[in-house]
Amino acid sequence: DQQVKQNSPSLSVQEGRISILNCDYTNSMFDYFLWYKKYPAEGPTFLISISSIKDKNEDGRFTVFLNKSAKHLSLHIVPSQPGDSAVYFCAASVSGTYKYIFGTGTRLKVLA
Amino acid sequence: DTAVSQTPKYLVTQMGNDKSIKCEQNLGHDTMYWYKQDSKKFLKIMFSYNNKELIINETVPNRFSPKSPDKAHLNLHINSLELGDSAVYFCASSQDPSSNIQYFGAGTRLSVL
Numbered sequence: 076d077q078q079v080k081q082n083s084p085s086l087s088v089q090e091g092r093i094s095i096l097n098c099d100y101t102n103s104m105f106d107y108f109l110w111y112k113k114y115p116a117e118g119p120t121f122l123i124s125i126s127s128i129k130d131k132n133e134d135g136r137f138t139v140f141l142n143k144s145a146k147h148l149s150l151h152i153v154p155s156q157p158g159d160s161a162v163y164f165c166a167a168s169v170s171g172t173y174k175y176i177f178g179t180g181t182r183l184k185v186l187a
Numbered sequence: 188d189t190a191v192s193q194t195p196k197y198l199v200t201q202m203g204n205d206k207s208i209k210c211e212q213n214l215g216h217d218t219m220y221w222y223k224q225d226s227k228k229f230l231k232i233m234f235s236y237n238n239k240e241l242i243i244n245e246t247v248p249n250r251f252s253p254k255s256p257d258k259a260h261l262n263l264h265i266n267s268l269e270l271g272d273s274a275v276y277f278c279a280s281s282q283d284p285s286s287n288i289q290y291f292g293a294g295t296r297l298s299v300l
Binding site: 107109116117118120124164168171173174175177179180 | 218293
């Protein structure tokens with residue numbers, strides 16, 4: 076049962092343009108969402124998060140949007156830089172369960 | 188100085204063997220986790236310990252036994268290894284169970300032949 080889905084395994088974007096990574100979920104009880112970034116041979120590192128009481132959270136070049144009715148979140152990176160090339164995982168949690176359900180990741184390649 | 192370190196990075200072994208993966212965090216966190224990333228890239232939680240106490244135990248074969256000698260260490264012992272155990276295993280830690288941000292180790296790639 077894949078509760079968190081990232082349907083695009085890969086994405087290529089030109090440097091300076093916007094990268095949009097998408098994530099869909101099925102469990103309406105999820106109330107906290109995170110994005111992690113992973114470089115090869117390293118573990119995932121936290122990037123940005125959003126609570127279900129918000130529909131947008133911004134941190135520098137990174138913005139996460141949450142559409143609860145569509146059970147969809149997206150990560151926008153503007154402007155994209157070559158150093159952003161990595162695998163991006165979204166994760167979701169139900170408060171109090173102490174565990175996150177991860178998607179399978181989207182590999183972003185930013186072309187110089 | 189690596190915050191969450193796990194050893195070894197690579198582990199190649201034969202079916203039926205017993206192996207251990209070690210994890211240490213120097214962040215002063217109370218909570219530690221083991222995740223398994225399989226060939227389909229799903230990153231699934233296996234176990235979580237808080238202050239040496241088991242708080243999450245997903246549906247994992249009992250051949251997998253975590254051990255937390257202190258809150259800075261969480262080791263994973265696997266008995267009678269099977270082909271399907273081949274995966275990348277990630278250790279992680281967080282300030283406490285309710286913390287939303289987890290810090291991951293670099294992973295251990297286990298190959299069972």
